[in-house]
Ligand code: ADP
Ligand code: ADP
């Protein structure tokens with residue numbers, strides 16, 4: 001076993017690898033960018049070295065510098081995590097040349113599987129079934145379009161070197177092929193530095209089932225069962241589970257054998273995942289192989305009782321696999337939910353900012369949280385916006401689902417938008433509980449899973465008012481304690497005794513609407529005039545700082561986080577943001593004036609689709625912004641005319657900057 005390794009990654013995976021190293025007594029070297037000086041992964045490691053500026057190109061992707069750091073610090077091996085350099089064959093080869101062990105497969109195996117097209121050619125020869133498609137060398141637009149015709153629409157264009165759902169476009173009809181190809185190529189070039197693509201038949205309602213494989217340098221290879229990763233958004237996994245619901249022993253054996261055959265075909269060692277796509281008949285086809293540890297490996301760990309990072313280290317150090325295929329068995333059921341800083345209501349746009357409040361579910365034999373951030377950390381625009389992975393385990397799937405629903409209730413994030421409510425909605429949805437999964441499940445049930453934001457309920461408003469009144473009371477108490485005359489009526493904590501009729505009006509902004517709530521002080525409680533009628537309420541804080549409230553006789557528990565004028569109320573499944581509204585500040589309203597289109601996040605303008613003076617329909621694409629390696633299309637908010645375009649193609653914009661001045665069409669003409 002190694003004495004010391006370097007972890008060439010950040011976030012949750014770097015933290016997770018460091019934990020196993022600590023348990024094994026292996027010392028760790030972290031590397032970090034300027035944006036990550038105070039990151040958790042840096043604190044967890046035994047030593048840490050700065051790589052460079054925040055953008056990944058200048059830090060986490062600087063292979064030579066990372067190898068130099070490993071040599072200088074005496075690390076014998078490098079664990080690349082996932083993303084970044086993990087599937088970079090040149091980097092693995094450089095490590096090998098420098099005499100440093102790359103904790104992963106040999107560089108040739110990475111190269112063989114690095115291109116989805118080349119991988120499909122190899123698998124074709126090994127007799128593994130493939131999705132009908134074109135994965136040839138020819139990249140001429142005409143060649144690709146003809147291939148699409150031959151396959152039959154709908155087709156899927158994929159970046160050959162793609163990953164993370166990027167550079168992928170569904171094309172429904174021939175007329176859409178050319179623009180989809182151009183867009184897929186652009187995204188592929190910027191994310192992977194290569195714009196080659198392949199074309200596949202787009203399967204209807206498929207399932208994504210993958211098999212975890214492992215091989216050592218002594219000729220042993222085995223699989224650790226399958227994972228079902230069908231619950232996705234934008235072709236990216238959101239919830240993963242093991243075992244796959246409805247999997248028969250026979251099919252598990254077939255898929256396991258195909259996956260191990262795939263690994264053997266390329267002389268694979270260490271951890272890898274063979275991804276299959278399965279159709280409604282149960283037939284499965286090879287999709288790609290990920291030659292690294294996968295984001296969702298914890299579900300496999302939970303059902304197999306193994307630590308895959310430990311296996312990776314042992315195999316890389318030359319040890320044989322710790323067990324044989326027959327030693328492995330599935331125990332219970334595990335589900336992972338990826339908690340992302342993103343806004344499902346805005347097409348999953350990543351949300352950047354400081355996490356002002358973070359509370360994670362309590363770890364236990366049933367609940368595991370792999371987090372990469374702590375309260376106060378920043379979700380930066382440079383990296384993947386995943387906050388944490390929540391993994392639950394129980395003896396069967398219904399049990400695991402119940403654990404998931406409960407753990408999600410204890411997961412609190414304030415400061416950035418998150419997908420927590422979507423995860424809760426999925427965990428509670430009958431389609432998910434039924435286990436009849438497919439990759440379009442989330443999209444198909446979009447309306448129920450991502451309902452329009454509802455106005456704050458009376459309950460939420462009451463909790464917000466109570467929190468504010470209790471804060472005022474507590475402040476009064478502090479002032480009184482400090483003053484010469486603690487009994488002065490000016491410090492009264494009992495509401496507003498001096499206020500003639502003992503009441504106070506709080507004005508909230510809730511989305512677009514303004515809601516006044518009148519609070520009357522009564523002996524021992526407050527009486528609130530809420531939109532739905534009067535309600536008698538009391539509240540107190542528990543030792544954790546949570547509110548225990550009594551709303552008209554119903555006892556509830558809630559967390560309230562205040563940041564400036566913003567009040568976030570978290571009660572049960574709901575997380576609602578209100579703004580305490582001071583009418584005096586109304587005149588200074590900061591909102592962008594009507595008729596402007598602002599950058600939803602920092603990025604680069606990569607395509608302008610309109611020119612000044614153009615008349616457009618509602619929803620018409622106006623420009624494409626690239627941010628966090630994804631393309632975001634800015635569309636017209638209604639019918640109207642483009643008055644001015646503020647930036648040229650290629651220019652960088654900051655969040656909130658006006659991109660286009662838009663004149664809505666006269667309402668009366670509509
Ligand atoms: P990535 O490298 O981004 O992981 P994959 O090839 O693994 O790309 O595909 C990602 C996802 O896209 C799959 O999990 C599946 O949901 C969807 N997908 C891929 N190929 C097809 C296909 N031929 N038909 C339908 N959906 C597909
Ligand atoms: P997996 O295939 O392991 O299930 P995904 O394909 O969804 O997971 O995500 C892996 C990809 O996501 C990586 O190839 C990378 O592009 C991106 N990614 C996710 N998290 C990180 C991270 N912490 N650092 C760098 N890249 C990341």
Ligand code: MG
Pocket residue numbers: 164275288
């Ligand atoms: Mg994939």
